[in-house]
Structures are given as structure tokens and as C-alpha cells.
Amino acid sequence: MTPTNKGSFRLFQIAGITVFLHWSWFVVALFEVQDPANRYHSLAWNAVEYVALFGIVLLHEFGHALACRSVGGGAEQIVLWPLGGVAYVSPPPRPGATLWSIAAGPLVNVVLAVPLTAIVVAGEMLEWWPKGSEVRMLVISLWFINAALLVFNLLPVYPLDGGKILWALLWFVFGRAKSLMVAAVIGMIGVVGVIAVAVLARSVWIGIMAVFILMSCWRGLQTARVLARLDRLPRHDGFACPSCKEAPPRGPFWQCNQCGAAFDAFETGAACPQCATQFPATRCIHCGGQNPLADWRIAPPMVSQAD
Numbered sequence: 001m002t003p004t005n006k007g008s009f010r011l012f013q014i015a016g017i018t019v020f021l022h023w024s025w026f027v028v029a030l031f032e033v034q035d036p037a038n039r040y041h042s043l044a045w046n047a048v049e050y051v052a053l054f055g056i057v058l059l060h061e062f063g064h065a066l067a068c069r070s071v072g073g074g075a076e077q078i079v080l081w082p083l084g085g086v087a088y089v090s091p092p093p094r095p096g097a098t099l100w101s102i103a104a105g106p107l108v109n110v111v112l113a114v115p116l117t118a119i120v121v122a123g124e125m126l127e128w129w130p131k132g133s134e135v136r137m138l139v140i141s142l143w144f145i146n147a148a149l150l151v152f153n154l155l156p157v158y159p160l161d162g163g164k165i166l167w168a169l170l171w172f173v174f175g176r177a178k179s180l181m182v183a184a185v186i187g188m189i190g191v192v193g194v195i196a197v198a199v200l201a202r203s204v205w206i207g208i209m210a211v212f213i214l215m216s217c218w219r220g221l222q223t224a225r226v227l228a229r230l231d232r233l234p235r236h237d238g239f240a241c242p243s244c245k246e247a248p249p250r251g252p253f254w255q256c257n258q259c260g261a262a263f264d265a266f267e268t269g270a271a272c273p274q275c276a277t278q279f280p281a282t283r284c285i286h287c288g289g290q291n292p293l294a295d296w297r298i299a300p301p302m303v304s305q306a307d
Contacts (some may be wrong), residue, residue, distance in 0.1 A: 008079055017065050019058065020079045028082035043135045044121050052081055052138070053145050056112065060105045061087040062151065067104030071097040072243065075289075083209060092244045093286050095171035102164040109150035116143045157194070158187030159216040177227035184220035187213060230285065236266045238295045243289035248296070269293065 010021035029050055059079065064087040073091035091101040120143050123129060129136040149306035154162040163183050170179035191214045198206035213266045224297050233249035252262035253257040256272035263273050281290040 005007055014062075014073060016064070017062070017075060018077050020077065022079060022081035024082055025054075025080060041134065044238070045138060049138055049141055049145075052142055052269055054085070055111070056146055056149060057085045057141070059112065060108050060153075061085040063104040063106075063108035065087050068097075068101040071100055073101060075098060075299060079306050081214065090288060093246065095168050095176075098171065099165065099168035102161050102168060104154050105162050106150055107257060109153070112146050113143075113150070116146055155190065157190030158215065160187075161189075166296045175231070177224050177231055180220055180227065180233070181224035182225060185219045187217040187220065191217065196215065197206040238298050239266055240298050241289060242291045242295045243284060243286060244287040246284065246286040248282075249266065249285060265293065266296075 007024075008022045011019045011021050013019070020206070029047075042139060058078065061078045061080075065078060068075045068087075068089035071094075073089060075087060077087045077088040079086050079088070087105075090103055091097040110264045119139055123139065126257060152281070153160055154165075156162045156166045158164060158167065163186065166186065167179050167183035170182055175177070191210055194206065194210040194213060197203075198210055221298055230249060233251060235247040235252055237247075248266055250266075252264055254265040255262050256275060256277055258277045259272060259275040261272055261274035265279070265282045270282050271277065272279075280292060282293050282296065283290045
């Protein structure tokens with residue numbers, strides 16, 4: 001249910017990060033720009049508010065992406081869709097790097113709250129606009145939208161930012177697999193509350209969000225089980241991923257893209273034992289980084305000898 005760039009329109013690229021807009025955004029926008037409360041005199045203002053909402057979401061996602069890059073991770077795509085945005089980030093598999101990559105998104109909303117609050121307060125005190133002004137209504141609406149996004153994202157419900165922050169914090173104590181499992185279970189419990197809110201508010205969109213959270217929590221549980229099995233595997237001595245510093249597991253976890261044979265890249269010297277294809281780079285099972293096998297080798301410790 002997570003959006004991809006398939007069926008999406010490429011908008012622009014900044015700092016090597018490409019922004020896509022999913023086609024469903026336009027369909028939902030036709031309904032969302034309607035104004036049953038008649039807050040504005042023209043639907044054009046509703047359109048401006050809706051676009052501004054996704055401007056805030058986009059800044060939030062860039063916060064994730066740029067923070068991930070600052071700790072050596074990968075971030076190349078952002079997809080905007082009706083339920084918000086998704087930054088495809090791959091931080092190094094370390095709790096500190098993951099925590100910063102996730103926390104930077106809500107931090108953007110905290111930073112945005114400062115000028116928005118200043119504008120609202122100054123506008124009211126200095127009477128920059130009349131009470132019925134569309135500009136006044138737009139600025140106040142954006143303040144509430146930013147605050148609502150911040151509070152909602154910080155709920156400790158996986159896969160919201162708050163749930164992922166909880167995962168990263170627990171990671172310091174329990175390790176990656178067990179902490180992810182705990183965060184996913186807490187997220188499933190939180191889904192009950194989200195469903196209750198959807199029923200009470202009679203909101204279809206909150207209901208859809210509850211389904212999205214439930215599916216993501218289930219995927220999180222499955223990923224946690226895979227990580228737990230991976231952590232129990234024996235490791236190759238003398239090797240470590242240059243990107244994440246994890247030792248590679250022993251076993252046929254690499255596959256030849258020529259003949260399809262599975263093999264252990266560290267036993268065969270990164271060559272397929274079936275078709276003899278030599279691979280210039282070896283992929284890390286943990287972080288996905290690809291580096292020449294020679295870069296994986298760890299120099300043996302120096303041993304001093306007494307005279």
C-alpha cells in the first residue's frame with residue numbers, strides 16, 4: 001500500500017533527490033478543495049491551502065532524506081500521495097543513524113512552527129488583515145495544519161515517525177530485531193485507537209490510514225523475524241561491510257545474475273562457482289551497500305613482541 005514512483009509524475013530534482021507526485025493525488029484534490037464550511041469566498045483559496053499542505057509535507061520528507069544522507073545513508077526519491085509523503089531512505093543500520101534520519105522530519109515541522117507562529121501573532125496584534133480576510137484564514141489554517149502533522153507524526157505508532165523513533169531508541173537496548181518487533185506490536189495496539197477515531201469522526205481517510213498502519217505493522221513484524229534469523233547466523237571472520245561495518249553471514253545469500261546460482265561470495269572470492277562470473281562489487285545483506293570484496297577485508301591487529 002506504500003506508494004512508489006510507478007504511476008507517478010516526476011516533478012523535479014533537488015540535490016539528487018527526485019520528487020514524484022502520485023496520480024491519485026489529483027483525484028483526491030478534486031474532493032479536498034471543496035469548502036462545505038464556506039471559509040473562503042473562492043475555491044482558489046482552498047486549492048492554495050491544499051497545495052501549501054503538501055509543501056509542508058514535502059519539506060518534512062526532505063528533512064528525512066537530507067538527514068539520512070548526512071549519516072552516510074542513501075536517499076534518492078520522495079513520493080507525494082493523498083495520505084502525505086514517503087521519503088525512501090536507507091540509513092546505515094545503526095540506532096543513532098536511524099534515529100536522526102527519522103527525527104529530522106518532525107524537527108522540520110518544529111522549525112516551521114516558529115515563523116508561522118510569529119506571523120499569526122504579529123498579524124493579530126498589529127491588525128495586518130481584517131477579520132474576514134482570506135489571507136488571515138490561510139495563515140491560521142497552515143499553522144494548525146503544521147501543528148496537526150507534527151502531533152500526528154509523533155504518535156508512538158509504527159510506522160509513523162513516533163513509532164520509528166521508539167524503535168530506534170529501543171534499538172540501543174534490545175537490538176534491531178527485537179526493538180522492531182516491540183514497535184510493530186505497539187503499532188498494532190495503536191491501530192485500535194486510530195480505528196476508534198475514524199468511527200467517531202466518520203472519516204474515511206482516517207480509516208484508510210488505519211489500514212495502512214496495520215499493513216505496515218505486519219510487514220514490520222515479518223522484517224523483525226527475518227532480522228532475528230539473520231542475527232543468529234555465523235559470520236565470516238576478517239570481513240566487514242565498508243558502509244555499515246557489519247560482518248557478512250556465512251551461507252549462500254548471494255545470487256548470480258547470469259545463471260541464477262546461489263553462493264557465498266566470501267568463500268568463492270565474489271565469483272559464481274557455477275558459471276565463473278566475477279563480480280566487481282559485493283552487496284551487503286544488512287544495508288544493501290555494494291563494495292569491492294577487497295574493501296571488505298579487515299587488517300589483522302598488530303601483535304607486539306617483547307624483546
